[in-house]
Amino acid sequence: MKFLEKIIYAEVLMMVMVIWVVPICYGHGDHPGWLDARATFYGDINGGETQQGACGYGDLHKQGYGLETAALSTALFNNGSTCGACYELKCVNSPQWCVPGIIKITATNFCPPDYSKTTDIWCNPPQRDFDLSQKMYLKIAKYKAGVVPVKYRRVPCTKTGGVKFETKGNPHFLMVLPYNIGGAGDVRALQVKGTKTAWIKMQKNWGQIWNTGVVLTGQCLSFRVTLSDGMTKDFINVTTPSWSCGQTFDGRINF
Ligand SMILES: *[C@@H]1O[C@H](CO)[C@@H](O)[C@H](O)[C@H]1NC(C)=O
């Protein structure tokens, strides 16, 4: 084929693909698979107030979440079990306040209800609210609006590098925070295994922090992580035998 013919051929092929593929993906209603919620924001433009919080994460920049985060209202937070889940959000039905575009965030905090107020109670049950970092909010809405209607959907998390395990607590009450988790992102069950033990089920302490009373000092620790979608992976010999609390270990692989 001559060069020009090739270009025309490629263009026709692309048009055919757009005509056929786009309606298959997006043809069912305006926002197939998207649910209704609202978006608000908290903290300043540098996200100061978004650090730490109810999921148990710490410095969100160091932990790989950055400012691409949200605090979820009671209805979405699910007592911390959705910490680490990822969502796409877009502002809808508010031409005056919406900024076009879709953002992707990880749930890293809780937006607590306030029963003392009767207005602006966006985080009170049963309302679904994403209290975004200010930086992310400004990507989909104007500052002045303060609150906008959004459509949202769960999406797989894409993280760089391995799942990380932060040890907390003390040798007699080991607590572990798993973070930087890809795939479904939210942990449903965590087990730990020492070199000399079988798998030990850890209990949920709060947020995404898990604990066990079994003393595992002097042993290499392995972790078995099960996500909310049932996907399970083993992270073998993650720590050294001389591990102590307050360290972070790289699981090397991810979901
Ligand atoms: C929330 O989680 C904590 C810790 O896992 C648990 O003790 C508490 O009962 C849970 N609350 C509800 C309402 O499920």
Ligand SMILES: *[C@@H]1O[C@H](CO)[C@@H](O)[C@H](O)[C@H]1NC(C)=O
């Ligand atoms: C993990 O460490 C233990 C103890 O050093 C060793 O016996 C085992 O082979 C290691 N497992 C893997 C998969 O490297």
